[in-house]
Amino acid sequence: MNIQNNLAALKDQLSENVDLVAVSKTKPIEDILQAYHAGQRIFGENKIQEMSEKQQVLPKDIRWHMIGHVQRNKVKYMASFVDLIHGVDSLKLLKEINKQAIKHQRTIDCLLQVHIAQESTKFGFDANELKTVFDELSQNTLPNIRIVGLMGMASYTSNMNQVKSEFLSLKNLFDQFKQTFKLTVLSMGMSGDYEIAIACGSNMIRVGSRIFGERKPASP
């Protein structure tokens, strides 16, 4: 597995307006450093503890993205450094992030996760809930949170038509809200479907195995 070559090949395919989150979950420090030395600065993790351990020993100009499901009681461990939280799926969680952001005198950027997959196992708001959350946010009760966009995961399926229609439904929601709420980030697409995601309007992809190789049996 040549991380630098994988990264270069991937970047060649991406136009400038698409940000690449290198998903380094379960991967060792040495692998992350290889990508770092090849110029990569945004890394994604799905466990807060693992992210914070890595953050402590790695270069400080890395921008850490939390891409996994977030437990409220763990927000405090990343509030001082996290650059973007992708998986925000409840108002309660937003309130906790706001509280911790205030403690650290910073504003934390977040994406609202939208449930676009047919699978019920995936997290996220549906379209109606999204409207409620945006309404609530427009009251300015959470001053240290900035919602900068939406995130979604397509179904785990080989049916690419289904994946495409799920991505298009998220793009549609993004377009619906982007002007009013100044959204700029649409995070969708992983190793298996980033090309479709970009064709559907994604401007942030989260790619792990294409860069770092397969992971050991998936952790939940």
Ligand SMILES: *Cc1c(COP(=O)(O)O)cnc(C)c1O
């Ligand atoms: C693991 C993960 C990815 C990356 O998956 P790959 O298939 O390895 O590219 C992207 N997004 C989320 C939310 C993940 O948990």
